[in-house]
Amino acid sequence: MAFYDLDFIEKTFIHYAKENTRSYEDKHDQVPSSAGQIKMGKELTKQLQDIGLDAYYNDKTGFAIGHLKSNVKDNVTPIGFFSHIDTADFNAVNIRPQVHRNYDGKRVVLDEKEKIFLDPKEFPALATCKGETLITSDGHTLLGTDDKAGIVGILSMLKYLTEHPKIEHGDIYIGFGPDEEIGYGGRRFDAKDFPGVELAYTLENGRPGDFEYETFNATEAQVHIRGTVVHPGEAYGLMVNATTLMNDFLDRLPKDEVPEKSKDHDGYFLVLSTASTVDHADISLIIRDFDWDKFTGKEKLIKDLVAEMNQKYGDRFTLKMRRQYENIYNVIKDQPYVVNLALDAYKKLGIKPNVQTFRGGTDGNFITKKGIPTPNLFNGGGNYHGRYEYATVEQIDKLAEVLTEIVEEHLYQTRNGRDNSPLKKYW
Known part of the structure; x- marks a missing residue:
């Protein structure tokens, strides 16, 4: 009725x-x-x-x-x-x-x-x-x-x-x-x-x-990578390809903590977009988790990864993070x-x-x-x-x-x- x-x-x-x-x-x-x-x-x-x-x-x-x-x-x-x-x-x-x-x-x-x-x-x-x-x-x-x-x-x-x-x-x-x-x-x-x-x-x-x-706890992150452009004929020991650095970064993200492998109470990382040249590269990603400790742990993972990449490649990575909302x-x-x-x-x-x-x-x-x-x-x-x-x-x-x-x-x-x-x- x-x-x-x-x-x-x-x-x-x-x-x-x-x-x-x-x-x-x-x-x-x-x-x-x-x-x-x-x-x-x-x-x-x-x-x-x-x-x-x-x-x-x-x-x-x-x-x-x-x-x-x-x-x-x-x-x-x-x-x-x-x-x-x-x-x-x-x-x-x-x-x-x-x-x-x-x-x-x-x-x-x-x-x-x-x-x-x-x-x-x-x-x-x-x-x-x-x-x-x-x-x-x-x-x-x-x-x-x-x-x-x-x-x-x-x-x-x-x-x-x-x-x-x-x-x-x-x-x-x-x-x-x-x-x-x-x-x-x-x-x-x-x-x-x-x-x-x-x-x-x-x-x-x-x-x-x-x-x-x-609901999720949510953060967005923007990673900017600075390369060095040199004519490829004279690139030995000089060129730093931002696309190569970007791929190295992406390859180090957790492979199983992604939306397509997540359900119920699982959190994830999601790479929304990438754009790159030899000169520079940009990665846009979001972090989601219900559990506060796991969520802040995911944020720390990105910060630590950027620090690790800077140590490896010489301060070429810049990270901006913004807390979007909380559970x-x-x-x-x-x-x-x-x-x-x-x-x-x-x-x-x-x-x-x-x-x-x-x-x-x-x-x-x-x-x-x-x-x-x-x-x-x-x-x-x-x-x-x-x-x-x-x-x-x-x-x-x-x-x-x-x-x-x-x-x-x-x-x-x-x-x-x-x-x-x-x-x-x-x-």
């Missing part, structure tokens, strides 16, 4: 999915990095106001901020929810959502002529969508499920609460932010826009029951209520939790660092960041139900005692 108005969910999702809100790394100094995000952010601000929230658009951060006021006298801690407006680095021009009602569980034709199909043999998770209203792209763009499905889930919850004023709740704050996909949205979020909020949730990826309160578990392990609250809500709704590590990062990494512990729920879609993205109306509806239950459970536990039992490790 539908929790909310499925027609509203479908129409609202398709409306926002059609908007080109792709973010751009090379324009990260703009806030946001694309004009489409500003347009949608201001449109969302208006929709929040129409639903009945106090809402405004923060020009400095690019966040659409909403506040649904408490309707109880209890001194209940405000709670927050986040979804991001931008979409990933994939074609987002002329998005044409396709609606497949009562999905039969079989292969979906996105483009017959180009032989682009959404096939459950390739994507087994589609089996969970059988009988539901499946929404896809036409195979030539992404759909925008990440994270417009999360946005619509929040809007559905808010509309439900305002239309059912007898449902008691505390203050609820909403943040629809830009540039999550390029790592700048949460970094720029101003916690003053969420006064008094002590816990929040992002709605990134996954199906009903998915829940993550551990939210580093904070949340000492503040278990935000996790237990969500799991208690799942239990009351009869949803089996699928607690797992998030092999990436979210806005929650930065927001948690700002003093608001922010684990991740789900948004009701799949195959993120490409032509095979999809969402179902029913799973977005389930998200709205979960968010409402979390709000109600938060008030209940405020009145009757918080669930601060120690966190369980599910991995």
